[in-house]
Amino acid sequence: MAPGEFFGFLGPNGAGKTTTINAVTGLANYQSGRVRVFGHDVTSDYRRSRAEIGLVPQEFNFDPFLSAEQILEFEGGYFGIPHRETKKRASELLEVFGLSEKRKDGYKRLSGGMKRRLLIARALMHNPRILILDEPTAGVDLELRHQLWDFLRRLNREGKTLFLTTHYIEEAEKLCTRVGVIHQGRMVGLDSTAKLIREISADRIVFYLKKEMTFLPEAAAGLGLRLEESGRRISFEEKAGLVPRVLKTLQALDQEVEKIDVEHPTLEDAFLKLTGKNESYIRPLMPSHLEMPEEK
Ligand SMILES: Nc1ncnc2c1ncn2[C@@H]1O[C@H](COP(=O)(O)OP(=O)(O)OP(=O)(O)O)[C@@H](O)[C@H]1O
Ligand SMILES: [Mg+2]
Structure with a gap:
């Protein structure tokens, strides 16, 4: 220091x-x-x-x-x-x-x-x-x-x-x-x-879709896409040449993009990448632990 x-x-x-x-x-x-x-x-x-x-x-x-x-x-x-x-x-x-x-x-x-x-x-x-x-x-x-x-x-x-x-x-x-x-x-x-x-995290590109998408079809595999729960947002890490490829794939799937956004990474993104996923410290309770004693 x-x-x-x-x-x-x-x-x-x-x-x-x-x-x-x-x-x-x-x-x-x-x-x-x-x-x-x-x-x-x-x-x-x-x-x-x-x-x-x-x-x-x-x-x-x-x-x-x-x-x-x-x-x-x-x-x-x-x-x-x-x-x-x-x-x-x-x-x-x-x-x-x-x-x-x-x-x-x-x-x-x-x-x-x-x-x-x-x-x-x-x-x-x-x-x-x-x-x-x-x-x-x-x-x-x-x-x-x-x-x-x-x-x-x-x-x-x-x-x-x-x-x-x-x-x-x-x-x-x-x-x-x-x-x-x-x-x-x-x-x-x-x-x-x-x-x-x-250095650790790239910008994330977010596409807002006109129609809801319930799952990521095979054509989109390998592009690193993340479909968010609402089904109306698809996001991916910015990499050279990826935006046109994703757009093309979406077009082929008859999907229209309504709006595009760029999310800048935060220190939290870098932190999560560096520290990875931790094993859970808290183990699930065995069902027997959850049973309530019978009322008398
Ligand atoms: N270099 C080390 N060698 C051996 N044991 C270590 C070392 N660093 C930490 N530990 C052990 O790891 C445990 C947790 O360490 P510590 O209390 O420093 O964590 P912390 O980062 O301050 O966590 P928290 O955010 O929960 O306060 C302690 O039991 C400590 O003895
Ligand atoms: Mg501490």
Whole structure:
């Protein structure tokens, strides 16, 4: 990762995102390779490397006996920030995140969105150069999500390096200049967001048909056509010379095309291609599990 970058780290559940973050922040051991944060090795120079990082973890890991304000102040103490400076920063960050009124409340009395904001405030206490956010917008309402986006964009403009994981692929597409896709512990894609989309997925051409088509006849086989459920839309990935061939085939089938559309690929298309189809994690229930006990 380059300094100043806004990097998106994507991958399905269990791909290894949190584990990677844990390796970078010294919470997990690794058997091979080396991790350095702004030049500091995370094992041999743990303190210096950790001081560069603000970590927003996926799970809430607050001390249940502390108030919001204490949570921030303890964090300042942990990073060796002088007491007065810690007080000042905690109060500023509570203000920035709209938590001033809740500062005396234990974290259990905060709503889910407030807890997320507190996690980010805490990560910023020691003014780190890089902010690592592990699914910061999970379970966050639309308004707060937009506010967080604006906030993260501003931090990045002001020079902070950002590393974000999210399951909202659209969010990464909007925010991140470069993305990496991890699947089963391996990087399967790493490029600028725009390039990754362009290289992995082509535009899709959509033909709207005048008459309903119930199935794709043999003549259309091999063209990579997808007939959509309504029977009025046929789509395919743009390839040189394919449009006239599809048109010809449709004509031969006595089909008229009413309208043509081009759908541009999104990061989600690229993501799905890179991570492939997953085996289902959830197995169907055996019929015996579904039977209700007889009423007596
Ligand atoms: N490089 C690795 N070597 C061995 N085990 C790994 C490796 N990376 C991840 N794992 C294991 O895979 C499991 C899932 O990893 P992890 O929690 O990092 O997934 P995740 O991508 O954060 O998923 P989610 O989106 O659900 O949070 C964990 O049990 C972890 O120990
Ligand atoms: Mg995770």
